[in-house]
Amino acid sequence: MYLPIVQLTKEDQATFRTGAFRMLPDRDRSGRGVFVARLADYNITNNVKSIARRGWYVYSAVEDDPQIQRRGIVTVPYFGGNWKSSPLEVLRVASLYPFDAQPFHEVSTHCVYSDSTRRDLIQTIRKFFPKDVRMRFRLHFGSPLETEYVLRTFGLDVSRELFRESDDEELSRSIEEDIRKRQQLDDDWCLSEAPY
Amino acid sequence: MIIPREECSLGSWFCNPLDSSKPVTRTDAFLGSYTDADLAAYLNALSFGERQRVEEDIHGVADVTEETFDYVSAKIEEMQQALSRLSPQQRQAWDRAVFLRPAFAEDPKFHLMFLRAHRFRHDDAAVLLQHTFEQNEIFGEMIY
Numbered sequence: 001m002y003l004p005i006v007q008l009t010k011e012d013q014a015t016f017r018t019g020a021f022r023m024l025p026d027r028d029r030s031g032r033g034v035f036v037a038r039l040a041d042y043n044i045t046n047n048v049k050s051i052a053r054r055g056w057y058v059y060s061a062v063e064d065d066p067q068i069q070r071r072g073i074v075t076v077p078y079f080g081g082n083w084k085s086s087p088l089e090v091l092r093v094a095s096l097y098p099f100d101a102q103p104f105h106e107v108s109t110h111c112v113y114s115d116s117t118r119r120d121l122i123q124t125i126r127k128f129f130p131k132d133v134r135m136r137f138r139l140h141f142g143s144p145l146e147t148e149y150v151l152r153t154f155g156l157d158v159s160r161e162l163f164r165e166s167d168d169e170e171l172s173r174s175i176e177e178d179i180r181k182r183q184q185l186d187d188d189w190c191l192s193e194a195p196y
Numbered sequence: 197m198i199i200p201r202e203e204c205s206l207g208s209w210f211c212n213p214l215d216s217s218k219p220v221t222r223t224d225a226f227l228g229s230y231t232d233a234d235l236a237a238y239l240n241a242l243s244f245g246e247r248q249r250v251e252e253d254i255h256g257v258a259d260v261t262e263e264t265f266d267y268v269s270a271k272i273e274e275m276q277q278a279l280s281r282l283s284p285q286q287r288q289a290w291d292r293a294v295f296l297r298p299a300f301a302e303d304p305k306f307h308l309m310f311l312r313a314h315r316f317r318h319d320d321a322a323v324l325l326q327h328t329f330e331q332n333e334i335f336g337e338m339i340y
Contacts, residue, residue: 030256064305069312070260072253101327104313108254126235135238135250155256 004186005179008057015043016057019175022161023073029155032107033068036161040081042090056097072107076151078162079113079122087121094125099133108136110154112147112162261316271316272307278322289329 005013016022020041024034083090099106111122119141126134140150148159164171239247252258261267279290294301307321310328314320 028256032256066312069309070263071256074256098327098331101324101331102313103309103324103328105315107256123232131238134235135242136254137235138254154254 005057005182006186008053011043012053012057015041017175017179019161019164019171022175022178024158024161025174025178027067027071028074028157030071031067032071032155033065033073034156034158035073035075036158037075037077038081038162039077039079039087039090039094040083042085042093044085044089044093069104072105074107074154074156075109076156076158076162077109077111077125079111079118080115080163087118091121091125106133106136108138108154109133110138110140110151110156112140112151114141114143114147116141267316268304268308268311271311271318272304274318275307275311275321275325276301278319279325282322282326287326290326293329 008016018041019038020043021035021037024036026034028034079087111125113119113122119139122139126137138154140147142150144159144163147162148157151158161171239250242250249258279287282290284291300306307325310321310325311318313324
């Protein structure tokens, strides 16, 4: 299985470049992969399956990393910020993603939010996950500083990604670097064969 | 606030009140979906060992299976046997993938990825493998 970046639509690629969802280049303290999703930045287009494909693209980038296969992946969705699409619409589309068909172990999900009115919405999200994932689901409510320290108790240092400004130049450079590496992988694949 | 049944974007499972004659309110829909009590009930249904495993996973201190050559080879063999035991209907997507790219059936790294995803439970890994290949509609046509 291999999904090259050219198979994503232009809108997908544009969203990918915003850093709304990304697999962090560094692993956490336990060697797990960390997937960060700023759901408010998701822009739902007419193609409802698109968001699933984007998610898959990010995940599949680490498919051939044996360390992450052994240790698993931690997902950190963030519910703050100004939503570009309706939260319910984001949820509906997210529900299309086949969480139980991922060829890796999703170790835990840490939902982060700072607005208590979102709590009911986030509780509902649990329903989308398979039973095994639901048990590994944790909610973290509080200010960015509070959340940062709570996440550190789980070995996660993702505050920079979660609470970043939209014009963070260093982050933009980091994302471009991710894309460059991935395109290199695509090119290598074209010259030889897919990793899998 | 009332969510008209036909407009509820989250599907029928979300708009399924106990009393179908009443309209679904937002509060009913949310609070009736999944609560901390449900989570506690699931956790209580686990054995001590299973709960411990979940907690260790969450905090990143779980043990990783030692992968010796003999152990991995035996597990891959068992997984391939588990795959062959699936019915032709269940195996349809996997058979298609192997037809298009025979290397899938032979590549130990590929099988190992699915085994690691399920902590070397070969039956679960076999089901996951065929289920993953059924997702072409969502993921787009993957490259074989």
